[in-house]
Amino acid sequence: MAQKMTGARLFAQTLKAYGVTHVFFMDAILRRALAEMEDVGIKRILGHSEKAVAYMADGFARVSGRPGICMAQSVGAANLASGMQDPYLGHSAVIAISGRHVAPFQYRNAYQEVQHAPLYGAVTKFHAQIDTLEQIPHLMRQAFREATTGTPRPVHLDMAGLTGDAITSLEGTFDVVADEAHTRFPAFRPAPDPAMVQKAAAAIKASARPVIVADRGAAISGAAEALARFADRIQAPVVLTLDAKDLMVEDHPLHRGALGLYGRSCANHVVAEADLVIYAGCNTGDHTTANWQMPKNGAAIIQIDLDPVEIGRNYSRVIGIQSDVRAALEALAAAASAAKRDDWLAHTMKFVTEWRAEAEKARTSDEVPLRPERICSELTELLPKDAILVADTGYAALWSGTLVYLRHPTQRYIRAAGSLGWSFPASLGAKCAAPERPVICFCGDGGFFYHLPELETARRRGIKTVTVVNNNHSLGQGLRNLNIAYQGRDQTHKGECFEFLPTDFASVAKSFGCFGVTVEKPQDFRKAFEAAMASDVPAVIDVKTVFGHQAPMAWVPS
DSSP, rough: OOEEHHHHHOOOOHHTTTTOEEEOOOOOSSSHHHHHHHHTTOOEOOSSSHHHHHHHHHHHHHHOOOOOEEEEEEGGHHHHHHTTHHHHHHTEEEEEEEOOOGGGTTTTOOTTTSSHHHHHHHTTEEEEOOOOOHHHHHHHHHHHHHHSSOOOOOOOEEEEBBBBBBBOOEEEEEOOOOOOOOSSSSSOOOOHHHHHOOOOOOHHHHOOSEEEEOOOHHHHHHHHHHHHHHHHHHHHOOOEGGGGGSSSSSSTTTTEESTTTSHHHHHHHHHHHOSSSESOOOOOHHHHHHHHTOOTTOOOOEEEEEGGGGGSOOOOEEEEEEEEEHHHHHHHHHHSOOOOOOHHHHHHHHHHHHHHHHHHHHOOOOOOOOOOOHHHHHHHSSSSSEEEEEEEEHHHHHHHHSSSSSSSTTTEEEOOOOTTTTTHHHHHHHHHHHHHHEEEEEEEHHHHHHTTTTTHHHHHHHHHOOOEEOSSSOGGGGOOOOOOHHHOOOOOTTTTBBBBOOOOOOHHHHHHHOOOEEEGGGHHHHHHHHHHHSSSSSSEEEEOOOOOOOOOOOOOHH
């Protein structure tokens, strides 16, 4: 029923109608709407930087499967835009809202004003300006529609007024409407073309060495069970990108590990030797394919994706299935002939056995300072069955993605799409999305430094996460290339390019009123982790690790 209300109340009521439970923001933005949100039960999480609240919204979206909301005033719009890169690359439905000087102030050097559209153009799939009261319901509905339809990605709404409040005090008569399909993502699950399913089934039957590569699209689709059924039906090994790491447990008989430049050698060998690669929700980017060196030339390819533009982007003559990934895998499982490929499965398992044996040497090391591999081994044993592990980019993703073994189907793993520092604020958003589940963040000291002030946010709002810091007082991933750059040169000042002062993050955490503990010996990690999990406040475990320790890179075809 239509009711008379202010723009602020319309804004808050619309968010509520779409099932929004949290809004992450930096002051000063939409203050009237924030007041109205209190009345409808939406939690307002004030952060310390626009980029951090963007990452909180991203973590919230990835864990909840619902759009995450972040907001900032006009002068913070550029900072908020910078936080859209990770959800854009990570296929996450984030709705960014900023203020913008009203039209008469535009193009006149208004205070702290720059053009916002170009800032958001590369990192959102939709941008719109709200200049009138009547536009609020239409463009808010469109924002949710755009964010959740097709490939989920961020969108941006630019509200009139420096703080977005130029029209929120105005009154009108409105019927608050929400499209139920767009309260979540994926909003729609289109079924595959039966003819293409049959063509794919024929290719699978003709294959002697098939492999399934599951990526982010399969994870977004919630395709874990369908993936396992399909793989079992055709007796094909499964390799996972880091963005789909939690789709299959480590000990599943068809699991062959994470592939790509941040993956395991064993998984890369499997793909390199396959005669058919079935890409399930994969954009076939450089990391996944080792700069397009695998699969080998001549291998047949089946590519399943919700977005038809991705099918065949990097490989020609593919069998393309435009569909929801879960629906496609279910259809393929029904259409494909049951097969036995014992020799192929045994051959690929040898790669895994050899890799694990080599990895265990580092995972069980008692070296002091600790090796990051040992942290991953400890986390494997200590993660609760329903834990959500949130990893940073770079080495944090490489270590955790390859060396933390997920052994329970209810465990989740999400990682940064490329933005260093993403993991800690993203873990706060993840905890808001799943308050009943333990959320553990894994990052290095370089990444943790980015958003340290959000410890105060976590403490103030009772967002109880556990952050494990691989503290080697350096940006260790850069050292390999720095060593190359410094060959034949004086090494005296090389540390200026990657080295930090030793920092006591446990004391930093305590200064924010959080729990902090330092680990210097491998045997002390369990006690520290258990104490952190038992604490009533956000916790930081500062693990002192080998300075500048280098991760071994996975084998890739030459």
